[in-house]
Amino acid sequence: NAGVTQTPKFQVLKTGQSMTLQCAQDMNHEYMSWYRQDPGMGLRLIHYSVGAGITDQGEVPNGYNVSRSTTEDFPLRLLSAAPSQTSVYFCASSYSRTPGMERALGEQFFGPGTRLTVL
Amino acid sequence: GQNIDQPTEMTATEGAIVQINCTYQTSGFNGLFWYQQHAGEAPTFLSYNVLDGLEEKGRFSSFLSRSKGYSYLLLKELQMKDSASYLCAVRDGGGQFYFGTGTSLTVIP
Numbered sequence: 001n002a003g004v005t006q007t008p009k010f011q012v013l014k015t016g017q018s019m020t021l022q023c024a025q026d027m028n029h030e031y032m033s034w035y036r037q038d039p040g041m042g043l044r045l046i047h048y049s050v051g052a053g054i055t056d057q058g059e060v061p062n063g064y065n066v067s068r069s070t071t072e073d074f075p076l077r078l079l080s081a082a083p084s085q086t087s088v089y090f091c092a093s094s095y096s097r098t099p100g101m102e103r104a105l106g107e108q109f110f111g112p113g114t115r116l117t118v119l
Numbered sequence: 120g121q122n123i124d125q126p127t128e129m130t131a132t133e134g135a136i137v138q139i140n141c142t143y144q145t146s147g148f149n150g151l152f153w154y155q156q157h158a159g160e161a162p163t164f165l166s167y168n169v170l171d172g173l174e175e176k177g178r179f180s181s182f183l184s185r186s187k188g189y190s191y192l193l194l195k196e197l198q199m200k201d202s203a204s205y206l207c208a209v210r211d212g213g214g215q216f217y218f219g220t221g222t223s224l225t226v227i228p
Contacts, residue, residue: 031214042220043162043206050214058215090161092216107152108208108216110161 002026006091006111013081013118021076021114023091031094032074033058033108034066036087043090049074081118089114121145123219125207130225131197139192139205139222147212153181153192154206156221162206166192194224202226 007022025032033048045058049068063085065077074093078085092108122144131137143151150169154162168174168183168190180193194201204221211217 033216035218040220043208043218045215045217048215107164107167109164112161 004091004093004109004111006089006114008114009112010115011117013078013116015081015083015118017081019078019081021078021089021091021116023074023076023111024072025074025091025093025109026072027093027109028071029093029095029109030071031108032068033092034064034074034076035090035092036060036085037090037113038087046076046089078116083118085116086118087116089116121209121211121217123207123209123217125205125219125222127220128223128225130227131194133197133199133226133228135197136193136195137197137224139194139207139224141190141192141207141219143188143190143207143209143217143219145209145211145217148185149210149212149214151181151183151190152208152210152216153179153190154208156204156206158203165205197226199226199228 004025030051034046035043037043044060046064047066049055052068052071055066090113091111094108125141152167153165155165156162166181173182178195183190202225204223206221207219208216
């Protein structure tokens with residue numbers, strides 16, 4: 001198993017450019033999510049998905065779009081990059097909560113991260 | 120809203136024991152998680168509590184009191200490689216994860 005993979009590892013954009021951060025997992029996890037991590041702010045949830053075809057907003061969704069056409073892939077799109085989006089982006093996946101199996105399934109597995117700089 | 124608090128920084132001596140506290144307020148509760156994150160790397164899972172009490176995994180233990188909205192991570196026999204950030208996270212009733220800002224632990228000789 002490759003686990004959670006993210007591409008690219010590093011990216012530099014100019015203000016106004018658009019791009020897609022790729023995320024894939026091969027663990028058949030229903031739940032996938034995108035976080036950004038900024039100094040002193042911790043991990044903040046951008047968007048998440050509880051299964052193919054279902055997405056929802058997290059704490060900081062503005063400026064980002066997601067889609068979930070397959071269980072494996074969960075790309076994050078920056079529509080028009082801004083310097084405020086300079087950050088480290090992590091994709092994560094886990095099993096969703098399963099009634100009667102609360103103790104069994106829940107940890108998130110993180111990808112290696114994408115370091116994005118917007119000039 | 121969701122609120123998760125943990126100390127910003129801690130320092131401890133190699134071989135000692137350190138306790139990192141976390142308090143939380145969330146809408147619903149589906150588990151409390153501790154992650155370790157070394158500088159420049161992704162978070163890695165350490166422990167998971169969904170019921171009150173202590174969970175032990177080798178040198179690491181985690182405690183949960185749901186009535187008090189409180190957890191701690193206990194690290195024993197500290198090693199230099201334990202220098203890292205420790206993230207407390209709570210999964211709420213809707214399944215979302217919320218993270219604290221992390222505790223930066225420095226282990227000194």
